[in-house]
Amino acid sequence: MTDVATEKAQAAHAGLEAPRTIVVIGGGQAAGWVVKTLRKEGFAGRLVMIADEVHLPYERPPLSKAVLAGDADIETVRLVKPADFDALNVEAWQPDCATSIDREQRIVRTKSGREVQYDRLVIATGGAARRLPESLVQTSHLAYLRTLDEAVALGERLRGSKRVLVIGGGWIGLEVAATARKLGVEACVVEGAPRLCARSLPPLVSDFLLELHRANGVDVRLKAALVKLEDHPRDVNRLRATFADGSTLDADFAVAGIGLAPHTAIAQAAGVKVEDGIVVDHFGATDDPRIFACGDVANHPSAWLKRRVRLESWANAQNQAISTAKALLGTFEPYADIPWFWSDQYDVNLQILGDIPANAELAVRGDLPGKRATLFYLEDNTIRGVIAINTPRELKLSRKWMNQGRTIDLATLTDASTALA
Secondary structure, X not given: OHHHHHHHHHHHHOOOOOOOEEEEEOOOHHHHHHHHHHHHOOXXXXXXXXXXXXXXXXXXXXXXXXXXXXOOOHHHHEOOOHHHHHHOOOEEEOOOOEEEEEOOOOEEEEOOOOEEXXXXXXXXXXXXXXXXXXXXXXXXXXXXXXXXXXXXXXXXXXXXXOEEEEEOOOHHHHHHHHHHXXXXXXXXXXEOOOOOOOOOOOHHHHHHHHHHHHHOOOEEEEOOOEEEEEEEOOEEEEEEEEEOOOOEEEEOEEEEOOOEEEOOHHHHHOOOOEOOOEEOOXXXXXXXXXXXXXXXXXXXXXXXXXXXXXXXXXXXXXXXXXXXXXXXXXXXXXXXXXXXXXXXXXXXXXXXXXXXXXXXXXXXXXXXXXXXXXXXXXXXXXXXXXEEEOOHHHHHHHHHHHHHOOEOOHHHHOOOOOOOO
């Protein structure tokens, strides 16, 4: 894959002049790593970053955990300290919003009326929290969590509440519920599917998370079809949720964590190919050789998964951005990382590496339903996926074997009495 892809990329960019002005649309983690890497790789030209948030690039994983709990703020989640960012000599147009891309003239225009001509353009716009249908929501006591300011406001509201309703039993919803319990707030999680994190986890691990949250006092309701959110009939400062079976649930407010909608509109309007994200190659290049994309918004061909995928993860936002920044300058190093994701809930650190089908049969090493186990998904005696529950060292060793394509003996792998190494 890589040699052919590299040759194609080099050929596509061979006729282009070296960039003097690079524009980055977006100001999150991926955008931050693009500008950092460009300067590290020696780009000395004009660098413009257009972002709708007032904050310089920061990392999002702490938002549903430490920031929400009040244990972290902007100073602890920054990607780059302000003084170090100043040293990068980036024109940060913040807060502003890129509204259009004129590909013919190579101009980006913004909401405030500014415009800039680019030699290369990077779209690292991420996404927005998916919204509940307007027909369902008849109250203002509903929050979403995507930005730092939303996390800070949500944390303050949590600390002044007795009970929160969490809509969605995915990663964000479960982390919010865990943080609420840490703060002593009652939490109810409602999920329309028959199990938690059904899109990304096999039933064995969904069941583990269900028991974990119930053991920590969370009221988890599965197959719960929400039909209405409205102000409480006797207290306008609270809300009432109504479900398809006629049951109701009262809370001080609700948080919806029902997924991410990628910000692809500006690319689509410019005629850049979009299909569940902005379609890019192994180096982050779109079908326009001057335009690149990376992070949550990019749909790339994963060498490990052997299919196209749009990944929403901290590791992808960082590492794909680094690869893309190098490609902007003519250094084509394919982004071919094994997908990696992690979540912290209560005293559990859960990490997922690789490709694990929802119906996968897992080989278990360690104690499950206890809180220390490593679960393996194997194909032809090689590890294709790992779920590590409080076993980071075993995940690290598994990653090494996966990169090597090493053949594994299943009996030895699951024998917890023998060190994995």
